[in-house]
Amino acid sequence: MAQSIPDPKMKVDRISLLFKQVMALSEISLAIEDGEIVSIIGPNGAGKSSLLNCLNGFYKPQAGDIYFEDKRITHLSCHKIARMGIGRTFQGIQAFLGMSVLDNILVGRHTHMKTNFFQDFLYWIWSIKEEVSHRDVAEDILDFLEMAPMRDAIVGDIGYGLRKRVDLGRALAMDPRILLMDEPLAGMNMEEKEDMARFILDIKEFRKIPIVIVEHDMEVVMDISDRVIALDWGRVISEGKPGEVRKDSKVISAYLGEAEQ
Amino acid sequence: MEMEKSIFQTREANFPDLEAKTIPGLLQVRVKQFGGRTFFRQKHKGVWQRFTYDQVYACVKKFALGLAKLGLQSGQTVAISGENAKELFWAEYGVLALGGKTVCLYPDMLPSEIKYILQHSEASFFVAEDQEQVDKILAIRDELPLIQKIIYWDSKGMWQYDDPMLMNFTELLEVGQGFARENPEFFETSIEKVTKDDIAVISYTSGTTGLPKGVILTHANLLDNAYRVAMSVEMKPSSQYLSYISPAWGTEQICGITLGLVVPFELNFPEKPETVLENIRELGAEILVFGPRQWESLVSMVQAHMLDAGPVRRTIYAIGMKVGKEVARERTEGQKINPIWKVVFPLADVIVLKAIRDNLGLKKAYVTVSGGTAMSPDIFRFFHAIGVKLRNLYGTTETGVLTQHLGNYFAPETMGKWFRSHPDFGPPLEWKLKESGELLARGGAGFAGYYRNPEMTNEKLEDGWFSTGDAVTMKENGELVFLDRVSDLRRLSDGHMFPPQFIETRLRFSPYIRDAIALGDASKPFVSALINIDFDNVSRWAERQSITYATLPDLSQKREVIQLIAGAVAHVNQLLETKSQIECFVNLPKELDPDEAELTRTRKLRREFIEDRYKGLIKAIYEGEKEFCFEVQIKYRDGRSGCVKNTTQINSCRNQEA
Numbered sequence: 004m005a006q007s008i009p010d011p012k013m014k015v016d017r018i019s020l021l022f023k024q025v026m027a028l029s030e031i032s033l034a035i036e037d038g039e040i041v042s043i044i045g046p047n048g049a050g051k052s053s054l055l056n057c058l059n060g061f062y063k064p065q066a067g068d069i070y071f072e073d074k075r076i077t078h079l080s081c082h083k084i085a086r087m088g089i090g091r092t093f094q095g096i097q098a099f100l101g102m103s104v105l106d107n108i109l110v111g112r113h114t115h116m117k118t119n120f121f122q123d124f125l126y127w128i129w130s131i132k133e134e135v136s137h138r139d140v141a142e143d144i145l146d147f148l149e150m151a152p153m154r155d156a157i158v159g160d161i162g163y164g165l166r167k168r169v170d171l172g173r174a175l176a177m178d179p180r181i182l183l184m185d186e187p188l189a190g191m192n193m194e195e196k197e198d199m200a201r202f203i204l205d206i207k208e209f210r211k212i213p214i215v216i217v218e219h220d221m222e223v224v225m226d227i228s229d230r231v232i233a234l235d236w237g238r239v240i241s242e243g244k245p246g247e248v249r250k251d252s253k254v255i256s257a258y259l260g261e262a263e264q
Numbered sequence: 265m266e267m268e269k270s271i272f273q274t275r276e277a278n279f280p281d282l283e284a285k286t287i288p289g290l291l292q293v294r295v296k297q298f299g300g301r302t303f304f305r306q307k308h309k310g311v312w313q314r315f316t317y318d319q320v321y322a323c324v325k326k327f328a329l330g331l332a333k334l335g336l337q338s339g340q341t342v343a344i345s346g347e348n349a350k351e352l353f354w355a356e357y358g359v360l361a362l363g364g365k366t367v368c369l370y371p372d373m374l375p376s377e378i379k380y381i382l383q384h385s386e387a388s389f390f391v392a393e394d395q396e397q398v399d400k401i402l403a404i405r406d407e408l409p410l411i412q413k414i415i416y417w418d419s420k421g422m423w424q425y426d427d428p429m430l431m432n433f434t435e436l437l438e439v440g441q442g443f444a445r446e447n448p449e450f451f452e453t454s455i456e457k458v459t460k461d462d463i464a465v466i467s468y469t470s471g472t473t474g475l476p477k478g479v480i481l482t483h484a485n486l487l488d489n490a491y492r493v494a495m496s497v498e499m500k501p502s503s504q505y506l507s508y509i510s511p512a513w514g515t516e517q518i519c520g521i522t523l524g525l526v527v528p529f530e531l532n533f534p535e536k537p538e539t540v541l542e543n544i545r546e547l548g549a550e551i552l553v554f555g556p557r558q559w560e561s562l563v564s565m566v567q568a569h570m571l572d573a574g575p576v577r578r579t580i581y582a583i584g585m586k587v588g589k590e591v592a593r594e595r596t597e598g599q600k601i602n603p604i605w606k607v608v609f610p611l612a613d614v615i616v617l618k619a620i621r622d623n624l625g626l627k628k629a630y631v632t633v634s635g636g637t638a639m640s641p642d643i644f645r646f647f648h649a650i651g652v653k654l655r656n657l658y659g660t661t662e663t664g665v666l667t668q669h670l671g672n673y674f675a676p677e678t679m680g681k682w683f684r685s686h687p688d689f690g691p692p693l694e695w696k697l698k699e700s701g702e703l704l705a706r707g708g709a710g711f712a713g714y715y716r717n718p719e720m721t722n723e724k725l726e727d728g729w730f731s732t733g734d735a736v737t738m739k740e741n742g743e744l745v746f747l748d749r750v751s752d753l754r755r756l757s758d759g760h761m762f763p764p765q766f767i768e769t770r771l772r773f774s775p776y777i778r779d780a781i782a783l784g785d786a787s788k789p790f791v792s793a794l795i796n797i798d799f800d801n802v803s804r805w806a807e808r809q810s811i812t813y814a815t816l817p818d819l820s821q822k823r824e825v826i827q828l829i830a831g832a833v834a835h836v837n838q839l840l841e842t843k844s845q846i847e848c849f850v851n852l853p854k855e856l857d858p859d860e861a862e863l864t865r866t867r868k869l870r871r872e873f874i875e876d877r878y879k880g881l882i883k884a885i886y887e888g889e890k891e892f893c894f895e896v897q898i899k900y901r902d903g904r905s906g907c908v909k910n911t912t913q914i915n916s917c918r919n920q921e922a
Contacts, residue, residue, distance in 0.1 A: 105310075142309035146420065152539040154310055209423055 012037045012213050013058070013181055018067030018077075020053055020237075027053040028064065028237045035181070035213050040203065042216045042224045044248075045234035046257055051217040052094065054234070055183050058215070059091050060084040072180070086114050090179025092170045094186045100159035107158055107169050108144055111176025112137045144172045147209075148202060164195030171202065175210075182206065182214045188223055196220065200227050225249060233257065280495070282688050285460040286483040288361035290525045292455060295321045301502065303528070305547075306350045307535040312546070315350065320357075323350075323437065325451045328358035330440030331389060332450065334413050338363030338457065341385045341466070345369040345378070345401075346393025348507045348520070349533050351417035351433055355391045356465075356511065356521060360483075361455050365463045367478075368511040371397065377476070379404045384716065385466050385478060386410055391433075394418035398430065405429070460484040466715045467514045467661050478715035479661045481517060484689055488709040489664035490522040492683035492693075496670050497631055497655075503550040504628070505529035508540055508558075514661040515635045519553045541565075545625030552632050556639035559654065562624055563646050584616025588649035596648050596674050617650045626652050633657045633668070637746075641676035641773050648674060656680055658744060660732050662711045662724070666693065667744045677770065677839055678743040679736075685709075700761050701735040701841070702750045735763055737841055745839050757789045762844035767793065767836060768869070774832035775801045779856050779863070781874055782846070783882060792848035792885050794878065795829055796856045802828070817853035817910050826851060826915050833917055847917055848885050850892075852878075853910040860899055885914055 011034035020028040028050045035041055043051045056062040058069060060081035068077045076084050090111075098107050116133065123130050145151045148168050153161065158169055167187065174182060187203070188196045200223050207214055218224050224231065225245040233241040233248055235257040241248050248254055284290035294303075295317045304315035315323075336342065342359045344366060346352055352368075359366045367385045369378060371393065378400060382390070388410050392398045398416050405411060416422060417433035444451070465481040507520040524531050529551060534543040541562070544552070570581050590605040621627045632647070635657040647654040653672075658679035659665035669680035685693045685708035693707035704726070711730045713721040724731050735747040747753075747763035754764050764782040771780035771793065779796040797820050806813055806825065813819040829851055837845040856862040862874055875882060877896070884892040893911045900906065 139309060145310075151310065152536045152542075205421070 011035055012072060013215075014070040015054075015058070016068045016070070018057060018064035018069060020050075020057060020062055020064045026237050028057070030067065031234075031237070031239055032067075033232060033239065033242070035215060037213055038207065038211050039229040040207055040214045040216065040227055042218055042228040042231045042245075043234060044218065044221070044224060044231060044254075045240075049234040049257075050237040051234055052185055053237075055091070055185050055215070055217055058183055059089050085177065088178065088180035089183065090174035090177045090181070091183035092167075092174045092185060092187060094189065096163070096166045096170065098158045098166055098169045098173065101157065103155050103157055104150055104161070104169055104172075105138075105141060105145065105154040108141045108172045108176050109137055111173035112140065114177050140178075141172075141176060144175050147175070147205070148172050164191050164198070167191065167195075167199065168202070171199075175206070180212055182212055184214065184216045184218075186218055187216060188218055188220045196223055203227060221249075279686055279688075280491075282487070282491075282686065285487075286360070286455070286458045286462070287464060287486060287522060287525065288357060288455045288458055290487070291321065291324070291357055291361075292452075294525055294528050298528070302530050304350045304353070304531050304533070306533040307543070310535075320350075320354065323354045324357040324361065325444065326437040326440035327354050327433075328361045328440065328454070329443040329447075329451055330436035330438075331358065331364075332362060332454075333439050333443040334389070334436075336362055336364055336389060338454070339365070339462075340389075341365045341367055341387040342389040342391060343367045343369060343378075343382055343385065343387040344391040344511075345371060345373070345397045346391075346417070347371055347534075347537060348509075348511065348516075349393065349417070352391075352393075352511065353507075353521065353531065355415075360458070360464055361451065363454060363458045363462055365466055367466045367468065368517075369468075370510050370512045373400075375400045375404045379407055380475060381468050381478075382408050382411070385468075388412050390414045392416045395421040395425075398422070398425070402427065458483065460487070463712070463715075465514075465517050467517060468512070469514075469661050477717060477720060479514065480712040480715050481514065481661075482709065482712050484709040485664060485712060486517060486522040487526070488685055488689035489518040489659075490526045491686045491689070492665055492708070493518070493523055493668070494526050495686065496668065496683055499527045499529075499551065499631055501527055502530050503527065503631075504532060504547050505551045506532050506534065506540070506544055506547060506549040508534055508537075509553060509555060509635075514664075515553060515657075515659075518665060519633075519635075541625065543625075545623075547625070548628040549625060550628050550630055552626075552629055553635055553657075554633075555636045556634050556643070559634050559639065559647065560643050563643050566620060566624070566646075581616055584612040585646075585649055587612035588617050588651065589645060592645065592648035592651075595653070595672060596645060596676055598673055598675065613651065620650045621652060624650075626650075631655075635659075635665075639676075644674075644676040658746060660705075660730075660734070663705045663730050663732065664708065666695075666705060675743060678739060678745050680744065681742050682744070695738075696729070697736070697738070698731075700750055700753065701737065701747065701763075703732045703734050703736045703744075704729040705732060706730060735761070737839070739839075747840075754784060755786055756784050756791070756843070757786055760843045762791050762840075767791070767840070767844075767846065770836045770839065771795065771832065774829075774835070776805065776828055777832060779867075779869065781869055781871065783875070783885070788886055790847040791844060792850075793833065793846045794850050794852055794874070794881075795833075796852050797825065797829065799855065816855065817908065820851040820853050821911070821913055826913060830915060830917060837917065845917070849915055849917065850881060850885065850912055851915075853912055854896060854898060854908055857898075881912065889914055 013035040015031060015033045017030045017032050018028060019030055045051050053062060057064050060079055068075055071087060118130050118133050145154055150168060158166055187199055203214060204227055228245050231245050231248040232239055233254045240253045240257060241251040283293045298317045300316050302314045303317045303320045305312050342364055344352055344355050356366045390401050390411055392414060401414055413431055414429050415431050415433055415436050419432055460483045462483055463480050464483045464486055466478040467481055468476040468478050470476055509516045511517055532547050534540045570578060587605055587608055590601055591609045593599050594601050629652060632652055632654045634654055644654055655669035656679045657665060658667045665683060667680045667682050682693055689709040691707050695703060695705045697703060706728045733750050735750045735753055737745045739745060747766040752765055753761040755761050762784055767782040768780045771777050776798055777795055778798040781794045782791060784791040799816050802825060806819060811822055811824055813822060819825060833846050833849050858865050862870060880894050881892050891911055891913050895907050895909045898906055898908055
């Protein structure tokens with residue numbers, strides 16, 4: 004049955020994830036179509052980040068399978084999954100604080116670097132050529148994220164909202180065919196959120212790749228998502244268009260009944 | 265009764281031969297001369313890219329022919345909106361080559377302003393930088409039936425637009441290339457047809473009253489202005505020029521677009537407005553023309569950095585600047601200075617001044633100009649102290665550039681001496697002052713009028729003399745001092761007009777004066793001033809002079825302090841006509857305070873309130889009293905109020921001089 008995979012870009016087939024006795028995810032299934040923005044919402048501890056971590060191979064589900072472009076990736080290591088074109092950004096700041104914005108983005112190109120240590124040591128034609136081509140891609144990303152003027156700024160010196168942009172830039176540098184974003188708006192002010200939401204929409208339009216977002220800011224989620232999936236206690240409790248999920252009584256009680264207030 | 269003077273100008277003076285009569289003509293001459301040399305430079309993906317004269321010419325040609333193919337006729341208008349960039353310059357040169365007119369817009373203009381200008385200038389094409397500019401024009405397109413095509417050069421964010429009116433810049437260049445294959449001679453013949461009196465640019469000036477006026481700049485106007493500058497300041501060909509001020513302002517039309525071809529410059533375009541400082545430094549820019557505000561921001565940047573520095577570095581900085589300022593005084597105030605400063609200068613230069621120049625990217629800058637309004641002498645002196653010979657430039661869009669600091673003397677309060685105009689463009693520059701102090705000017709290529717507004721043109725022109733609307737005085741050495749807009753002048757009881765804001769601002773330039781109010785109106789026969797001394801600086805000065813004092817009211821009335829302030833007043837009086845000079849001044853025994861509504865929160869004077877509050881004192885001044893005893897209610901920060909009772913000296917400046 005695992006061999007007969009239908010159309011979706013990424014498919015999750017009844018995965019379960021256990022931390023000792025704690026059931027983080029139980030029999031979750033979902034499908035992500037090409038070019039859509041899917042948001043995963045839910046109260047704290049619902050299993051949102053665990054799900055994202057399964058998708059890019061940080062966690063290995065004990066049961067079930069994950070497919071990306073018809074390939075089973077459940078048990079691949081995360082660097083192999085990254086090479087296949089699954090990009091992700093992280094909760095908080097995971098950029099190299101001591102490096103420049105440009106270098107941080109170039110780091111994201113590592114999955115595409117082909118020359119070896121000895122070639123680079125000699126820095127001959129092939130290395131120079133490769134460096135120029137990667138810089139070219141990195142500059143496009145800087146321009147896209149409106150960070151070109153600060154390419155040489157040290158990431159540790161720039162503001163939080165901009166650091167999150169660097170994180171996104173690094174994920175884009177991989178040329179991902181799907182982008183997973185873990186709380187891209189956390190800790191941002193209104194203006195930074197608006198910018199980031201705009202970038203997310205632009206990525207969808209320009210790169211035409213699906214984007215999976217885990218996010219708490221309901222307003223933005225409902226605004227930019229094509230589809231919303233609500234989790235609670237490791238299960239999908241609701242799924243559908245933003246308007247439908249917002250009205251779902253199960254979602255309302257999950258939020259109001261337990262997490263908040 | 266009008267004073268009349270003419271600038272001494274004769275044919276014998278060394279005037280260069282003009283190489284072309286139009287801007288595209290001059291472009292052709294330069295391309296033939298320098299073909300493979302660098303002309304433009306702009307960053308692409310973080311790396312400076314060079315464009316030779318040949319490449320620039322090819323792009324200009326393709327752009328022009330593309331527009332020709334789309335239907336641009338000679339004499340039609342093309343509007344350009346965006347930050348300074350190579351495409352903007354190509355577009356302008358291209359339009360001029362076809363005999364078209366260009367209108368440049370500030371990139372931050374609102375759609376309503378753009379609409380008025382495009383309708384008034386009858387623009388038929390719109391060249392935009394990016395999505396932002398395109399969005400603005402699309403919003404008002406229905407009201408602009410003449411617009412045939414919108415061309416944009418930055419396609420970021422444009423991928424979801426499929427409006428048939430939009431066209432990418434590179435796409436247009438391809439159209440132009442196709443047209444060139446069919447009509448190989450078209451471009452060159454069009455350039456030949458352009459004459460010097462054709463309108464090149466319509467420069468819209470922000471109307472303080474009513475709608476903006478479109479000033480016509482012909483090819484002759486632009487070249488005349490560029491030659492005025494080029495003939496008076498020596499500039500090496502291929503100097504690095506950073507194009508930053510917007511071509512929507514006439515100054516950049518003269519300096520970047522035209523002077524760039526006359527000298528010629530290597531024209532560099534900043535990557536983004538916010539990277540200008542970085543870019544200046546990377547380029548080692550040699551020629552910079554900024555507005556006063558941009559120069560000020562450089563100074564405040566240095567000062568902010570120094571506030572963060574440790575005490576040792578701050579001290580070294582202070583000493584270095586002191587030496588720099590002393591040495592610069594010879595240049596700026598024309599005083600002989602103690603030779604000791606010159607001996608220590610090389611050391612200060614190496615340790616402090618050179619480093620500042622380097623960090624600001626001004627190490628190689630040898631022509632630095634502040635255009636537009638008068639600039640604060642403090643800022644001016646700062647640059648001279650670090651060894652950057654900043655020059656003030658004065659002019660109006662209508663008459664072009666008129667005066668600039670020339671030679672090696674740079675008085676901070678003046679706008680410099682008169683330019684010479686090349687005789688091939690017209691008669692020599694002349695000026696005269698009206699009774700009101702308003703400057704009238706004529707000469708050179710002359711004012712060509714406001715576009716589609718003959719009434720306004722006639723209003724401003726009187727027998728060929730253009731009324732600038734600026735009140736100025738001329739110093740005996742031929743330097744122009746800008747006072748105020750004539751509309752801001754106030755009238756004394758005998759009808760004489762004096763510039764209150766000029767007096768107040770100049771008084772504040774003294775480190776010992778915090779605020780000043782110039783008094784004088786139709787009920788008063790002469791000008792006087794209320795002065796709020798700068799307590800910090802005056803008290804420090806008093807300590808050095810071993811003057812004992814108790815409080816501000818006491819300090820302000822000390823004989824020595826009055827003399828100190830009288831000196832500052834006398835300095836300002838030197839810049840004024842006799843009738844406008846301050847005859848009397850009073851050191852206020854208290855600070856003007858926003859808490860008492862004497863100032864706004866942004867420290868602007870609330871003139872009427874002050875005049876009412878101190879009306880007893882003011883009456884005493886004009887009744888010729890020697891002193892005045894007054895009580896002022898004051899409010900303390902904690903809400904209590906009290907009363908200050910004080911005897912205040914009324915000081916006559918006439919006596920001080922005698």
